Amino acid sequence: MRWQEIVAGILVAACLIGLPAAALAYQNHRETRVVTLEMMQWEYRPAEIRVKKGEQLRLQLIAKDVVHGFQVDGIANVEVRPGKPEEVIIWAQDAGVYRFRCSMFCGLGHAAMVGQIVVEE
Numbered sequence: 001m002r003w004q005e006i007v008a009g010i011l012v013a014a015c016l017i018g019l020p021a022a023a024l025a026y027q028n029h030r031e032t033r034v035v036t037l038e039m040m041q042w043e044y045r046p047a048e049i050r051v052k053k054g055e056q057l058r059l060q061l062i063a064k065d066v067v068h069g070f071q072v073d074g075i076a077n078v079e080v081r082p083g084k085p086e087e088v089i090i091w092a093q094d095a096g097v098y099r100f101r102c103s104m105f106c107g108l109g110h111a112a113m114v115g116q117i118v119v120e121e
């Protein structure tokens with residue numbers, strides 16, 4: 001094996017190991033905001049969550065009374081049972097207002113159970 005082949009092999013190995021490591025390091029350096037979102041008849045607490053563009057939002061979903069849902073169109077749809085918290089991670093890549101609502105019928109006020117995530121520039 002010539003020395004050029006050895007150098008080329010080392011460079012290929014460095015790329016194969018280095019790229020995933022760099023991606024992982026980038027992901028871990030994102031700002032993470034942890035928010036506990038309580039769900040109860042018929043509201044979310046808090047009803048509005050503000051994050052900065054580029055942040056990672058880690059939502060801890062807790063149903064306080066009956067089964068509720070957490071739905072953001074095209075992003076998430078999670079069923080949450082009392083005593084069984086769920087977690088959703090959202091990367092806030094684009095500024096805007098993203099409305100969420102309950103996706104499980106939970107009683108008379110179900111349709112009013114809404115909230116929003118505001119992603120600020």
Ligand SMILES: [Cu+2]
Nearest residue numbers: 102104106110
């Ligand atoms: Cu509901």
